[in-house]
Amino acid sequence: MAMDRAYIDYEKFEEMTRKGVLYVTKMKRNLKYNILSDTMYQTPNGFMEVCIQLVTFIKQLKGGETLIHQARIITYPDEKKRKLISESL
Template sequence: MKRLQIIDSTTITLFSNLLFKGVERHPKTGKKKGGIKVHTVIHANEGVPSDIKFTSAATNDSFMLRPSALNKGDIIAMDCAYIDYEKLETLTLRGVLYVTQMKKSLKYSVMEDCMYQTTEGFMEVRIQHVAFSKVLKGGETLTHHARIITYADTQKHKLVSLLSYSIDFIGQQ
C-alpha cells in the first residue's frame, strides 16, 4: 500500500460557459459544459491528496501522469482518461507498475491470448499480451507492450477489461 498512488479527476460544473473553455457537448441541448477540473494524486496508505491541480474542464487528464516522479516498484492506478502510450512506455521502462481501465476504442495487436476457466467451463480470467503502436512527431514508431486482463464481474453481469504493464517487458531498456 505504501507504493500505491491513485490518480483521478472530477469536473465541477460552473454556472457560466463564459468563464472556462467548455468540455463535451450536452446530448440534448448541444451546449458545452463550463467548469473546473480537479486533478488529484492520492497515496493509498495516507488517504489524503499529495498533489492537486485545478484546470479548465476541457483539460486532458493525461498531463497529471508524470513518469519522472515515479520510481521502480511504484504502483499507479488510474482511469482510462490517462492512457498515453508514450507515458505508459516510460513507466514500464522505469519499472513502475500501472493499471487502468481499458478503452474500447484502443487499437492493438494481440501477441498472446490465454483464457483460464472455472471447473464449470466458464471464463475466470483472460490475459492478452498486446502491442500498441503510435507514430511519433519525428516519424519514429513507438511500440508499447502491455496486458489486457479481462474478468467477469458477476454482480454487474458484465466483462471488465483492465490495461496493465507487461511483466515480460517491465524494466527492460
C-alpha cells in the same frame, strides 16, 4: 501518481514499463492493438475466470516518432453487473 482518465499518455506508460512500474488503466475503446498471446483460465465448472492477453499497440507521436508499447489486457467477469471488465496492465 494520479493521471487524467480522459487523456492517455502512451509515452508515460512506456516510461513506467521501462522502469519496472506496473500500472492499471481502462482501455480506450478505439485503441487498436495486436494480440501476441491469449490465455484463458477457467473455473472447475468451465466458466471463464480470467483472460490474459499480451498485446502490442502502435501510437504515432507528435514528432512523427512511432511508439510500440507492450501491455497485458486482463478481462474478467463482473458477476454483479453481469458483464466482462477489461483493464490494461
